[in-house]
Amino acid sequence: MTDRRTFLASAASSLAALSVPNTARAADSTVTLPFENGRRPVVAYPQKRPMIVLTPRPVQLETPFSVFDKSVFTPNDEFFVRWHLSGVPTSVDGDAHRIFVMGTVGRRLTLSVDDLRHTFEPVEIAAVNQCSGNSRGFFDPRVAGGQWTNGAMGNARWKGVRLRDILDRAGLSAGTKQIRFAGLDTAPFKETPLFVKALDVDIARGDDVIVAYEMNGRPLPLLNGFPARLIVPGWYSTYWMKMLSRIEAIDHVEDNFWMKTAYRIPDTPNNSVAPTDKGYATIPINRMRVRSFVTNIADGAHLVAGPQLVRGIAFDGGSGIAKVDYSLDGGTTWLPTTLGPDYGKYSFRQWSGPFRPRTGIPYKIACRATAVDGATQTSTPTWMPAGYQRNIIETYAVTAG
Amino acid sequence: MKRLALVVSLALVATAAVSAFAAPPKKAPAVSKVSITLPGDLDFTFKNAPGVDVVQANCLACHSSAYVSTQPILTQAQWTAEVTKMKVAYGAPIADIDAPKIVEYLTTNYGKL
Numbered sequence: 112m113t114d115r116r117t118f119l120a121s122a123a124s125s126l127a128a129l130s131v132p133n134t135a136r137a138a139d140s141t142v143t144l145p146f147e148n149g150r151r152p153v154v155a156y157p158q159k160r161p162m163i164v165l166t167p168r169p170v171q172l173e174t175p176f177s178v179f180d181k182s183v184f185t186p187n188d189e190f191f192v193r194w195h196l197s198g199v200p201t202s203v204d205g206d207a208h209r210i211f212v213m214g215t216v217g218r219r220l221t222l223s224v225d226d227l228r229h230t231f232e233p234v235e236i237a238a239v240n241q242c243s244g245n246s247r248g249f250f251d252p253r254v255a256g257g258q259w260t261n262g263a264m265g266n267a268r269w270k271g272v273r274l275r276d277i278l279d280r281a282g283l284s285a286g287t288k289q290i291r292f293a294g295l296d297t298a299p300f301k302e303t304p305l306f307v308k309a310l311d312v313d314i315a316r317g318d319d320v321i322v323a324y325e326m327n328g329r330p331l332p333l334l335n336g337f338p339a340r341l342i343v344p345g346w347y348s349t350y351w352m353k354m355l356s357r358i359e360a361i362d363h364v365e366d367n368f369w370m371k372t373a374y375r376i377p378d379t380p381n382n383s384v385a386p387t388d389k390g391y392a393t394i395p396i397n398r399m400r401v402r403s404f405v406t407n408i409a410d411g412a413h414l415v416a417g418p419q420l421v422r423g424i425a426f427d428g429g430s431g432i433a434k435v436d437y438s439l440d441g442g443t444t445w446l447p448t449t450l451g452p453d454y455g456k457y458s459f460r461q462w463s464g465p466f467r468p469r470t471g472i473p474y475k476i477a478c479r480a481t482a483v484d485g486a487t488q489t490s491t492p493t494w495m496p497a498g499y500q501r502n503i504i505e506t507y508a509v510t511a512g
Numbered sequence: 513m514k515r516l517a518l519v520v521s522l523a524l525v526a527t528a529a530v531s532a533f534a535a536p537p538k539k540a541p542a543v544s545k546v547s548i549t550l551p552g553d554l555d556f557t558f559k560n561a562p563g564v565d566v567v568q569a570n571c572l573a574c575h576s577s578a579y580v581s582t583q584p585i586l587t588q589a590q591w592t593a594e595v596t597k598m599k600v601a602y603g604a605p606i607a608d609i610d611a612p613k614i615v616e617y618l619t620t621n622y623g624k625l
Contacts, residue, residue, distance in 0.1 A: 301603070
């Protein structure tokens with residue numbers, strides 16, 4: 112069996128267009144996630160290693176959590192996948208692809224990926240891409256929607272060009288309020304709202320918002336948005352338009368279904384409401400909340416007694432991670448951790464702390480990140496009917512012997 | 513064992529000869545065209561029970577049955593809200609006569625009263 116690395120190397124050696132069947136195959140396995148109706152197949156999709164299939168059509172794939180312990184950057188072939196509409200293009204020509212820049216601009220642009228690579232300043236940024244509904248399956252009471260555990264997130268080095276540079280070349284007209292984005296995916300019915308998202312112009316012109324054509328030094332997998340996607344560091348991934356094909360400046364606030372109805376959070380303290388609450392105002396979801404996880408020890412694990420490390424990851428909505436504390440007694444007492452290398456304020460930040468479990472003692476490991484902006488995590492979950500923004504302090508019950 | 517096909521046409525920017533099985537080139541190759549084959553709905557199907565015909569006819573146009581079977585056990589009111597959302601928000605052409613049949617099937621097979 113040819114593995115992917117060998118496949119890429121041998122394909123690269125031929126210096127010619129060629130067609131090679133991928134030998135990736137589905138694992139004949141399932142996983143049962145820790146909530147009702149949690150049984151999922153584990154399947155290797157094209158350009159992907161075996162991943163947890165939330166839904167096959169439109170395709171949604173969750174990253175097995177053990178992947179986050181292997182590297183601070185999530186491999187492209189294990190990066191989560193989430194599409195909204197059934198019309199996911201399965202064949203995309205990266206040379207023929209064009210991004211149309213239009214709307215309230217001085218001049219329209221039609222850009223190829225080659226134009227992006229060669230006529231703009233390249234930038235590369237490490238950033239976490241996390242689904243708004245990551246961890247939705249853990250909401251209590253449960254809510255309808257994609258029932259993810261914690262694997263609808265990933266961290267990658269995204270290379271591309273600043274959206275601001277593109278907008279400046281087009282020349283935004285005075286009075287431009289938002290920039291809206293569309294990709295190549297299509298809706299099954301003409302009445303189905305196309306997946307279009309919008310950012311206020313000051314956010315869109317931010318230093319770190321880019322149109323990326325590389326992910327961890329490689330072209331993006333098709334299911335992650337080949338040949339180019341929008342990167343909005345610090346913001347939930349609903350704005351990170353895949354297969355980006357249209358950038359449109361508008362003089363009003365976008366009011367389609369995906370902005371006006373979907374992906375909204377309560378405009379309440381902590382964006383939290385009670386299940387019985389009605390009639391509160393909502394706002395579009397935006398920056399990510401601070402989170403942290405243990406990556407090397409799973410909840411319920413039985414460890415070998417003796418000295419070892421607890422390690423994990425933390426991230427927030429773009430202020431950066433100031434510190435991560437951990438607890439071995441469920442949050443009664445906290446200890447400082449050692450932070451790993453700093454890949455920038457939008458990246459996963461690894462952390463670790465010593466742990467010397469003894470036989471027969473139950474431990475409850477917990478981790479709590481504090482962001483540079485002062486935000487931290489609590490043990491009280493927030494709740495909203497859409498199941499977004501979970502960031503509770505995670506706990507892991509373990510024993511040793 | 514399922515096999516999922518992938519065909520990638522590679523046009524290389526890098527021209528340096530790379531021997532087979534060598535380490536990947538340092539410069540990322542520009543992949544000009546990517547074509548994949550998605551595996552459809554895998555083994556997901558709606559439970560075979562009264563009303564399944566109308567559910568298959570109305571729901572499978574846009575999504576696999578996994579969008580239903582992976583949900584928590586929803587109440588009749590919640591399933592009603594979901595069916596209404598499919599029709600009103602997503603534009604699914606569900607006939608007025610079919611909507612209550614779909615809700616009844618979902619409540620009976622994937623929900624609770």
